[in-house]
Amino acid sequence: MSKRDEGADLHPIPGESPIIVLVEPQMADNIGMVARAMANGGLFHLRLVKPRDGWPNERAIITSSGAHRILEQATVHDSVDDAVADCHRVFATCPRPRHIVINTRNARAAAEDLRTANAAGQRVAVLFGPERNGLTAEDIARADTLVKYPLNPAHNSLNLAQAVMILAYEWWMVEEPSPPRALQTHGTHVATKGELDNFMGHLLDELDACAFLRNEAKRPGMVRNLRHWFERGEVTEQELRTLHGVVAELSRGRMIRGRKERE
C-alpha cells in the first residue's frame, strides 16, 4: 500500500509527483474539474490557497467525475508561502505577461523538468492563479520557473482546468511507453507475405478465368497495382479469409450465371 492510500494526512513524498497549487480559485466547480484533469494525467496532490467558495465544497465533488479522493486529500492554506514552504522547486503558470525576470519553460519542457526534479527526489509545486486574473507578480516571485502555454495568440483563453489538463497530459507523456503509431489488430494478426501471396494467387486465377486480365500487355501493371493496394492496407489474416470468401462467392455467381447463360 502506497503512502497515498493511508488517508487524509497525506504529505506528498518528495520525488513522487508534483503538487498542483490553486491560488485563490474562484469557482468550486473548477476545482473539481482540475481534480479530474489531474487524475487523467496521473497527478494526485492538490493544495488550495484561500478558495473563494469555501472548502470542502459539494460542487467540486460533482464536477470531479470520480476524482474525489484528490479533493478529500487536498489541503487548504492561508498563503502561497505556506503552501510551498516544504517544496524544493516552485513553478508558476500565468497567461498574462508579467514584467519579471524568470526562467521560462513551455508546458512540454516544464513537464520534462518536473520529471527530472522528481527523479532527483525534489518536492515540486506548480502554481495556478485565480480564473479571472491569474497569478500576481508577487506570487510569481515565489517561483523559480514560469510555465508558458504556446497557444494561438489570437485566442488564448485556456480555462483553469484546461491549463492543468495540458500540464498533466505533458507530465504523463514524458514517460509514456506506448508507441506513437501502431496497427490495432484485436486478436488477429497482420497476414504474412506468404498468406497474402496465397490470396493474390487465388484472386489472379479467378480474374484470369473471367478474362479481366486478358490484355497481356497491361496484365503485369494491373497485377502490380492490385498487389500495391493489398500491401498498403496491412491486411490481417482474418480479413484475408473474408477476402478469399468474397472472391470465391463472386466467382461462383459468375459460374452459375455462365451456366445459366449457356442453358
Place this chain on the structure above:
Amino acid sequence: MSKRDEGADLHPIPGESPIIVLVEPQMADNIGMVARAMANGGLFHLRLVKPRDGWPNERAIITSSGAHRILEQATVHDSVDDAVADCHRVFATCPRPRHIVINTRNARAAAEDLRTANAAGQRVAVLFGPERNGLTAEDIARADTLVKYPLNPAHNSLNLAQAVMILAYEWWMVEEPSPPRALQTHGTHVATKGELDNFMGHLLDELDACAFLRNEAKRPGMVRNLRHWFERGEVTEQELRTLHGVVAELSRGRMIRGRKERE
C-alpha cells in the same frame, strides 16, 4: 481577407486546418467549450452531426468564451457520412476499446499526421463521439485512423472539450516556433561576463575590507562558491546595478558603524 472571414458559407479550404466533427453531442455547453478549445489551438472548422439540444444554441455561445465565430460558421449534418463526404482523410477518437482493425496514432503522432496531410492539400476531419459512450464501431469504420490519448489508465475520463483541447494543443505544438526553454528578461538583458566580473570585484573588495575573506587558505574556495552562485542565476545588468547598490549600502553602514565605534 482570408476565405474564413467571408461569412457563414465557409467551406474549409483543403489543407487549411482540420475539421472537428462532433457526432451526436449531448450538451450544448460542451459544444461551446469545444469551440473555445479549438480557438486556443488554432482550429476553426466545426461540424455537428445531430446535436441533441438543437442548433443554434445560446448555451454554446455562453461557454465558448469568445469563440462564437466558430459556432456561427459550424454546419449541421444528418449523418457522419454526410459530414465527411468531402474529406480526404478521417481520424476518429474514442476512449473505449472497439474491436476493429485500424491504424492508431497517439494524439501527438496524430497531430503530426494532420500537419502532413494538410500540407499535402488534403481536407481532414477528426470525429469525436457523444459524451456518454463515444463513437460507435460503425462510426469508426468511416475513419482511416484512430487517435488514442495515452493517459492514466487508472482514471481515464477526458471530457469532450478536454479531448478536443489536447488534440488542438498538439496541432499547435507541431509548428510552434518559440523555444521550449528561455530566460524572460523584459527589456533588460543578461549581464555580460565583464559586467559580472566588475561586480564580483566590487563585492570582493568590500568583503576583503570587512575581513570576511580573511582566512587565506579558504579564500579561493569561498570566492569560487560566490562566483558559481552568481553565474548560475543568469543575473541581468539591471539586477547587477541593484546588487552594486546593495553592496555599497551595506558597506556604508559598516563604515558608519566602524566610525561610530571608533568615536
